[in-house]
Amino acid sequence: MVNRIVVGAHYGLRDWLIQRVSALVMVIYSVSLAGYLLLQNHLDYDVWTGLFANLAMRTFSLLFLLALFYHAWIGIRDIVMDYVKPASMRLVIHTLVVLALIVYTIWSVQILWGM
Amino acid sequence: MNKKRPKHLALHLIKLPLPGIISILHRITGLMLFFALPLLLLMLQMSLRSIETYTELQTLLAHPLSKVAMLVVLWGFLHHFCAGLRYLAIDLHYVKSLKDARNSSKIVLLVSLSLTIILGAKLW
Numbered sequence: 001m002v003n004r005i006v007v008g009a010h011y012g013l014r015d016w017l018i019q020r021v022s023a024l025v026m027v028i029y030s031v032s033l034a035g036y037l038l039l040q041n042h043l044d045y046d047v048w049t050g051l052f053a054n055l056a057m058r059t060f061s062l063l064f065l066l067a068l069f070y071h072a073w074i075g076i077r078d079i080v081m082d083y084v085k086p087a088s089m090r091l092v093i094h095t096l097v098v099l100a101l102i103v104y105t106i107w108s109v110q111i112l113w114g115m
Numbered sequence: 116m117n118k119k120r121p122k123h124l125a126l127h128l129i130k131l132p133l134p135g136i137i138s139i140l141h142r143i144t145g146l147m148l149f150f151a152l153p154l155l156l157l158m159l160q161m162s163l164r165s166i167e168t169y170t171e172l173q174t175l176l177a178h179p180l181s182k183v184a185m186l187v188v189l190w191g192f193l194h195h196f197c198a199g200l201r202y203l204a205i206d207l208h209y210v211k212s213l214k215d216a217r218n219s220s221k222i223v224l225l226v227s228l229s230l231t232i233i234l235g236a237k238l239w
Contacts, residue, residue, distance in 0.1 A: 104152060
């Protein structure tokens with residue numbers, strides 16, 4: 001019998017893999033950014049915006065944020081599935097989390113391309 | 116499997132082993148970082164939008180309370196980062212024995228805490 005739960009994970013292996021690939025993207029981005037910033041003699045508004053004026057930097061930053069949001073979705077969903085048992089509550093929390101992450105995605109594009 | 120057995124889980128007596136502590140902290144810091152997301156995005160926006168919002172953000176972050184909050188977020192990030200790398204190492208079969216599991220847990224705690232102190236001191 002197929003017994004699928006609407007508020008379950010469905011795709012264990014795929015999400016397991018995405019969790020790790022997105023983690024690697026974030027590791028590479030955060031280590032490079034932290035290294036770059038720590039090597040700067042002085043850091044002011046011009047240096048900071050100059051860095052983000054670069055199209056490659058904006059693209060890599062958006063990639064980082066998208067990886068972060070997907071990573072957060074899988075992580076939060078796993079936590080909810082472990083501690084929240086009623087399906088109705090899960091549905092409400094999942095919906096709120098997904099909506100928040102979609103809004104964050106739109107916001108991220110506005111931040112990076114709307115300055 | 117469905118027998119109704121009495122459970123005697125004396126939670127206050129069960130001591131969580133170190134890898135278990137790392138694991139639950141990985142969850143707690145992950146949740147914490149999720150809740151910090153809107154604030155961090157707002158900070159990114161303020162830092163990039165204009166020189167006025169940039170200076171405003173600098174003033175806001177100069178407050179001792181926000182420094183403590185940023186230090187907590189920094190630790191949360193570094194713990195989640197190091198514990199995550201440990202899980203990747205486990206996936207790649209670098210951690211094979213109970214001894215490895217315990218030692219790598221100690222390294223995670225130590226490295227994330229000392230990086231927090233070093234980076235925190237630099238940013239403070």
